[in-house]
Amino acid sequence: MLRTRVALLVAGALGLTVLAGCGGGSTAAGGGSGAITLGFAQVGAESGWRTANTKSIQESAKDAGITLKFSDAQQKQANQIQAIRSYIQQHVSVIAFSPVVETGWDTVLKEAKTANIPVILTDRAIDSKDTTLYKSFLGSDFVNEGKEAGDWVAKQYASATGPVNIAVLEGTTGSAPANDRSKGFDDVIKADPKFKVVASQDGDFTRAQGKQVMESFLKSQSKIDVLFAQNDDMGLGALDAIQAAGLTPGKDIKIVTVDGTHDGLQALADGKFNYVVECNPLLGPQLMDLVKKVAAGQSVPNRILTKETAFDQAAAKAALPSRQY
Ligand code: AHR
Numbered sequence: 665m666l667r668t669r670v671a672l673l674v675a676g677a678l679g680l681t682v683l684a685g686c687g688g689g690s691t692a693a694g695g696g697s698g699a700i701t702l703g704f705a706q707v708g709a710e711s712g713w714r715t716a717n718t719k720s721i722q723e724s725a726k727d728a729g730i731t732l733k734f735s736d737a738q739q740k741q742a743n744q745i746q747a748i749r750s751y752i753q754q755h756v757s758v759i760a761f762s763p764v765v766e767t768g769w770d771t772v773l774k775e776a777k778t779a780n781i782p783v784i785l786t787d788r789a790i791d792s793k794d795t796t797l798y799k800s801f802l803g804s805d806f807v808n809e810g811k812e813a814g815d816w817v818a819k820q821y822a823s824a825t826g827p828v829n830i831a832v833l834e835g836t837t838g839s840a841p842a843n844d845r846s847k848g849f850d851d852v853i854k855a856d857p858k859f860k861v862v863a864s865q866d867g868d869f870t871r872a873q874g875k876q877v878m879e880s881f882l883k884s885q886s887k888i889d890v891l892f893a894q895n896d897d898m899g900l901g902a903l904d905a906i907q908a909a910g911l912t913p914g915k916d917i918k919i920v921t922v923d924g925t926h927d928g929l930q931a932l933a934d935g936k937f938n939y940v941v942e943c944n945p946l947l948g949p950q951l952m953d954l955v956k957k958v959a960a961g962q963s964v965p966n967r968i969l970t971k972e973t974a975f976d977q978a979a980a981k982a983a984l985p986s987r988q989y
Contacts, residue, residue, distance in 0.1 A: 703751025810848025826858025
């Protein structure tokens with residue numbers, strides 16, 4: 665069941681192994697001289713995944729001797745745009761951000777380009793025809809994550825006659841992980857008419873929203889067989905709603921989620937979740953290496969995929985003792 669997705673996609677001659685080997689210590693841009701200042705516009709603090717991602721970025725910047733200016737957009741695009749504009753005014757060496765949503769970035773990124781400040785996308789992509797607006801995109805293959813979740817459901821119900829009623833807790837509307845995980849999942853599910861998505865709604869990647877939306881699903885639907893929560897936190901919030909409705913999560917409703925945080929894997933080990941597809945938040949070291957390279961004017965791969973896996977219950981139990989986040 666455990667499936668390893670190893671994806672080091674490197675568009676060009678520079679490999680991730682090379683990037684990962686450029687660790688910390690130096691205060692100079694790779695191959696150049698002078699201090700580097702990184703302006704990072706974070707999405708928010710909506711999930712355990714995001715907390716781990718922020719910690720990874722902050723610690724890696726310190727280790728790499730990069731001065732970090734950090735902002736939390738509280739899941740609002742307007743706040744991220746404001747933060748990016750402030751980094752442009754402060755003439756930082758490099759701007760990196762994880763876009764709250766996919767569209768609407770061209771204007772501010774053109775401003776960064778005009779100011780000659782290179783931009784790196786991390787975690788989430790943007791939807792723009794102009795790929796010169798950023799130097800690189802470091803992050804997961806969200807479509808594949810959704811596909812893996814769908815593959816698990818398809819396999820679990822391979823011999824069932826159906827219907828199999830599925831509820832989906834979607835991530836933030838318009839965000840790359842919500843769009844892509846939905847696509848990957850739907851592509852698998854729609855291949856067999858016995859699978860019916862009976863409810864699907866935005867839970868904004870938070871526990872509170874996951875709980876609230878699941879409560880409304882349970883009121884409106886007479887039977888839910890499977891819940892696909894597009895991150896652990898929404899799935900964890902849904903557990904409260906399911907238990908409050910007198911149902912047993914993991915048995916009455918099978919639950920598949922994405923992330924692989926400690927709390928998510930614990931729920932899987934406890935039999936409350938049934939499968940977890942990993943999304944790796946520990947992007948800090950790779951990001952700092954990229955920052956050094958672009959600050960030094962070196963060419964970098966335009967797309968770098970992260971290395972990830974997926975967990976069944978046995979794999980979760982094995983991974984938990986050393987899980988960092
Ligand atoms: O962009 C990554 C997603 O955002 C993670 O799956 C989720 O937990 C986070 O909020």
